[in-house]
Amino acid sequence: MKKSKVVVLAVCLLFTCFLVLGCGKDNSTVKISFFNTSAEVNKQFEGLFKLYHKEHPNVTIQLIPTPIGGQQLEKFQSLLASKSPATIANLDPGTIEVYKNKFLDLAPEKAKYIKITQPGAIDGALLDGKFLGIPYTVQGYGLLYNKRVVEEAIGTTFDPATIKTRNDLESLFKKIAATGKMPVMIHGANWSLGAHYLGLTYSLQSKSVDENRKFVDGLKNGSVDLSSNMQYNGLLDTFDLLKKYNARKNDPLVADYNKDSQDFAKGDTACYFMGDWIWSTIGNLKGIDKEFGVIPVPISNNPDDYGNTQVAVSEPKLLAIDNSGSTPKQQAAAKEFIYWLFTSEQGQSALVTEMGFNLPYKDVKVQSTNVPSQAIAKYISQGKTINIGVINYFPADYWAKTGDSMQKYLAGKIDRKGLTKEVQDYWKSVAGK
Numbered sequence: 001m002k003k004s005k006v007v008v009l010a011v012c013l014l015f016t017c018f019l020v021l022g023c024g025k026d027n028s029t030v031k032i033s034f035f036n037t038s039a040e041v042n043k044q045f046e047g048l049f050k051l052y053h054k055e056h057p058n059v060t061i062q063l064i065p066t067p068i069g070g071q072q073l074e075k076f077q078s079l080l081a082s083k084s085p086a087t088i089a090n091l092d093p094g095t096i097e098v099y100k101n102k103f104l105d106l107a108p109e110k111a112k113y114i115k116i117t118q119p120g121a122i123d124g125a126l127l128d129g130k131f132l133g134i135p136y137t138v139q140g141y142g143l144l145y146n147k148r149v150v151e152e153a154i155g156t157t158f159d160p161a162t163i164k165t166r167n168d169l170e171s172l173f174k175k176i177a178a179t180g181k182m183p184v185m186i187h188g189a190n191w192s193l194g195a196h197y198l199g200l201t202y203s204l205q206s207k208s209v210d211e212n213r214k215f216v217d218g219l220k221n222g223s224v225d226l227s228s229n230m231q232y233n234g235l236l237d238t239f240d241l242l243k244k245y246n247a248r249k250n251d252p253l254v255a256d257y258n259k260d261s262q263d264f265a266k267g268d269t270a271c272y273f274m275g276d277w278i279w280s281t282i283g284n285l286k287g288i289d290k291e292f293g294v295i296p297v298p299i300s301n302n303p304d305d306y307g308n309t310q311v312a313v314s315e316p317k318l319l320a321i322d323n324s325g326s327t328p329k330q331q332a333a334a335k336e337f338i339y340w341l342f343t344s345e346q347g348q349s350a351l352v353t354e355m356g357f358n359l360p361y362k363d364v365k366v367q368s369t370n371v372p373s374q375a376i377a378k379y380i381s382q383g384k385t386i387n388i389g390v391i392n393y394f395p396a397d398y399w400a401k402t403g404d405s406m407q408k409y410l411a412g413k414i415d416r417k418g419l420t421k422e423v424q425d426y427w428k429s430v431a432g433k
Helices: 002-024 039-055 072-081 093-098 107-116 121-125 147-154 166-178 190-197 209-221 230-244 257-266 276-282 328-343 345-354 371-381 389-393 398-410 416-429
Strands: 030-036 059-064 088-091 139-146 182-186 269-275 292-295 311-314 318-321 385-387
Touching (some): 039 276, 039 328, 107 121, 139 147, 139 257, 139 371, 166 182, 166 230, 209 389, 209 416, 257 276, 269 276, 311 371, 311 385
Parallel strands (some): 030 059, 182 269
Antiparallel strands (some): 139 269, 139 292
């Protein structure tokens, strides 16, 4: 009888051990959310999240989409205000800087990411020295060109290096216009005008981000006068040229991103002020041209001026993890997903092949099909880039506010003096913020 009790006790103890061991490994489900400001690839992210769930059935990822260019910041702010923040937020570095107390400090992850990223990628993502967001794309922009249309206009092979000045660009536009084609497309959305075009003003002052930050501080305290600034006026002189030959000049503020991109891809217009991210929109379309390149935006007639032969390149988005309402379990799941995203063949394939992004990572197992991005990569390899890192320290609404002013200028509702006043008034309004 005693022996039976001993056996029963042993079995009970063994069963209890199994229970403890089973509980030690947490296989319970977790739901996380992903706030996406790369709105042009919302559908691709949804498909990726479904794939991840198949491989990791205990993790469900909900997409929180945003429209292209519109109300993205407001939606992010509303999530914070309602105390239902997204676990992972795909945001501009400047927005992360403003809301840095809402995000998880990723310092413990830094060494791991330094090992797998291209040299300088993590340093470029630091915000005042803190690792708050993980870079996932390298993007560039300038005057994209349709190779077929341009070469038909000039009658020979086109070398983008021949465009070193504003006069060079105007000469090219005249040849294109003579064929009956529209020389250039300006996308009239405030994000394109405020962040990408006017935003070059702050990055072209110097190759040093710190010096460019001082320039912006001067705008805030009123010690810098844009009306006499060479880079600012040079950009606007070139913008006036683009306006003259703009395919949308009869209705410049329509800003239909899909139509603008498709018309360029089909050859209805020769050039397009835009970035390599358009590939996610046009890459799989039928009946489009296949060869595209990029020309820097010249700001003067001196080929040696900084910006005339360089294209803007940045790590425009970072993935930050919420620390204001997410549980440790959700944060852990977010870290695992992000690492999988950049290191697995499935994640890389989605980002590179389906979304058309370039990754700042070393061991990328898939080949990019993004033609404009390949053109940008040539400038990167030659060191002909504009460091636009100063924008990481801007208020989150800078592009919307100054972009609205640029829209007025594009539509002829204000002149250059009026534009300059509105831009300077904006910077003075955010002094100390």
